[in-house]
Amino acid sequence: MCGIVGIYGYGPVNQSLYDAMTVLQHRGQDAAGIITEQQGKFYLRKSNGLVRDVFRTRHMQRLIGHKGIGHVRYPTAGTSSSSESQPFYVNSPYGIVLAHNGNLTNADALAPSLFKSDLRHINTTSDSEVLLNALAHELQKRGKLEPTPDDIFAAVTGVHERCKGAYVAVAMISGHGMVAFRDPHGIRPAVFGQRTLADGRVEYMVASESVALDAIGFELIDDIQPGEAIYVDNEGSLHRYQCVPARELSPCIFEYVYFARPDSIIDGISVYKARLRMGEVLARKIQRTWADHDIDVVIPIPDTSRTSALELANELGVKFREGFIKNRYIGRTFIMPGQQQRRKSVKQKLNPISLEFKGKNVLLVDDSIVRGTTCEQIIEMARDAGANRVYFASAAPPIRHPNVYGIDMPAVSELIAAGRTETEVETAIGADRLIYQDLEDLIQATQTSKADVRRFECSVFNGNYVTGDVDTDYLQRLENRRNDKTRQNKDPVDDSGLIDLHNDY
Ligand SMILES: O=P(O)(O)OC[C@H]1O[C@H](OP(=O)(O)OP(=O)(O)O)[C@H](O)[C@@H]1O
Numbered sequence: 001m002c003g004i005v006g007i008y009g010y011g012p013v014n015q016s017l018y019d020a021m022t023v024l025q026h027r028g029q030d031a032a033g034i035i036t037e038q039q040g041k042f043y044l045r046k047s048n049g050l051v052r053d054v055f056r057t058r059h060m061q062r063l064i065g066h067k068g069i070g071h072v073r074y075p076t077a078g079t080s081s082s083s084e085s086q087p088f089y090v091n092s093p094y095g096i097v098l099a100h101n102g103n104l105t106n107a108d109a110l111a112p113s114l115f116k117s118d119l120r121h122i123n124t125t126s127d128s129e130v131l132l133n134a135l136a137h138e139l140q141k142r143g144k145l146e147p148t149p150d151d152i153f154a155a156v157t158g159v160h161e162r163c164k165g166a167y168v169a170v171a172m173i174s175g176h177g178m179v180a181f182r183d184p185h186g187i188r189p190a191v192f193g194q195r196t197l198a199d200g201r202v203e204y205m206v207a208s209e210s211v212a213l214d215a216i217g218f219e220l221i222d223d224i225q226p227g228e229a230i231y232v233d234n235e236g237s238l239h240r241y242q243c244v245p246a247r248e249l250s251p252c253i254f255e256y257v258y259f260a261r262p263d264s265i266i267d268g269i270s271v272y273k274a275r276l277r278m279g280e281v282l283a284r285k286i287q288r289t290w291a292d293h294d295i296d297v298v299i300p301i302p303d304t305s306r307t308s309a310l311e312l313a314n315e316l317g318v319k320f321r322e323g324f325i326k327n328r329y330i331g332r333t334f335i336m337p338g339q340q341q342r343r344k345s346v347k348q349k350l351n352p353i354s355l356e357f358k359g360k361n362v363l364l365v366d367d368s369i370v371r372g373t374t375c376e377q378i379i380e381m382a383r384d385a386g387a388n389r390v391y392f393a394s395a396a397p398p399i400r401h402p403n404v405y406g407i408d409m410p411a412v413s414e415l416i417a418a419g420r421t422e423t424e425v426e427t428a429i430g431a432d433r434l435i436y437q438d439l440e441d442l443i444q445a446t447q448t449s450k451a452d453v454r455r456f457e458c459s460v461f462n463g464n465y466v467t468g469d470v471d472t473d474y475l476q477r478l479e480n481r482r483n484d485k486t487r488q489n490k491d492p493v494d495d496s497g498l499i500d501l502h503n504d505y
Pocket residue numbers: 258301302303304305331332333334335366367368369370371372373374375
């Protein structure tokens with residue numbers, strides 16, 4: 001997953017973009033980038049690393065201007081090279097920069113067609129560069145020196161007709177304005193907000209999650225609707241337009257399970273409340289299926305599962321204890337690029353407090369089990385710490401299908417529950433008992449009667465891909481290209497010298 005942010009303001013935006021990106025850091029830890037604009041010129045800094053490492057004072061000082069966009073990256077396509085970090089730039093028409101969250105499912109076909117029919121050169125293997133060029137081509141087609149909001153929206157309509165998959169993007173068009181759009185199914189989240197200055201002028205901001213708006217003092221206006229675009233023109237006026245008819249809104253349910261911060265609200269649903277309810281319904285499943293359980297204590301696996309574990313314990317009427325302490329200087333392990341690094345990080349990240357385990361039957365709760373890296377090691381650590389019996393509960397159902405919409409789970413063979421029954425997973429992870437959430441319960445927990453969401457994108461659990469274009473061939477190609485072994489054994493291609501606007505100064 002990645003995080004995107006865009007600000008159209010009346011004062012320097014570099015610090016606000018930086019602050020927003022630190023708040024979105026949980027969405028991508030591999031690379032970060034900011035592009036600002038002043039008087040028709042773009043200023044860029046992007047590189048591999050966390051926000052705090054990529055931007056030093058000297059970079060911040062050069063990021064001048066009152067408008068800008070930023071990105072934190074977790075790659076799902078192409079390579080992890082800094083040349084594929086975002087935002088991307090294309091010089092014609094106008095000069096456009098773009099930051100993208102999601103994954104295009106037809107990038108392989110689009111890249112050659114952009115070359116052959118539109119004479120556009122794509123220099124990297126990133127689908128985001130494809131998305132940017134698709135937008136640039138649509139704008140070019142209109143051939144206007146002074147594009148109107150209608151021209152911008154017509155171009156976005158063209159992008160929707162050509163691009164498939166999941167995408168939210170924010171782009172700045174030099175000398176014109178900032179446009180943001182969301183795919184017709186609304187798979188990835190995007191919100192926009194405003195801040196009114198003392199003199200009455202209004203600044204606008206777009207971000208992946210509402211928490212980024214909160215952090216820098218913007219007030220949420222709305223989610224960008226599926227198929228909708230918003231455009232802030234050069235006079236600072238906001239325009240909204242439904243570029244293509246919205247398909248049924250289908251936000252990715254995994255945002256609520258794991259990705260998003262709990263203090264965000266996505267499509268009207270509080271992530272925190274959804275996680276509380278996930279714990280509640282999971283506790284009810286335990287009461288239903290294991291009425292005579294002998295759990296002494298519920299222990300969360302920090303960080304993400306804490307909210308659901310707390311409510312699970314409350315509902316069960318069992319003690320809740322912090323049995324693992326998290327090293328706050330280690331990032332999220334799941335979004336690390338290689339299995340070796342992920343395995344190492346679990347032990348560095350979590351350490352047990354033995355007295356919470358000694359002689360007890362513990363129920364460890366995690367938000368999800370993906371590759372099984374975390375739970376295998378954690379169960380072993382709980383036993384080493386003296387636990388009597390170690391039970392495990394997952395607030396999400398078994399993950400048996402790859403993700404093609406912006407989460408890096410490309411290979412079925414790497415998913416511990418793929419091709420295994422729940423009992424087989426229980427054995428594989430070494431738990432005395434394993435309880436998975438049911439999908440209907442997860443959906444019910446995430447949905448609220450107040451929000452407009454009637455359907456979620458649940459493909460990792462049920463294999464139904466809402467965009468309808470994902471077939472076994474595509475899945476096979478994705479697995480071959482992006483499984484851990486291929487990536488590990490691939491000749492280290494040094495593409496850091498690729499022509500692009502990455503600037504490692
Ligand atoms: O089965 P796995 O492949 O190990 O993946 C699942 C685990 O990865 C995530 O944690 P992560 O450490 O990324 O982040 P967190 O601190 O937000 O929980 C998630 O919360 C699970 O704990």
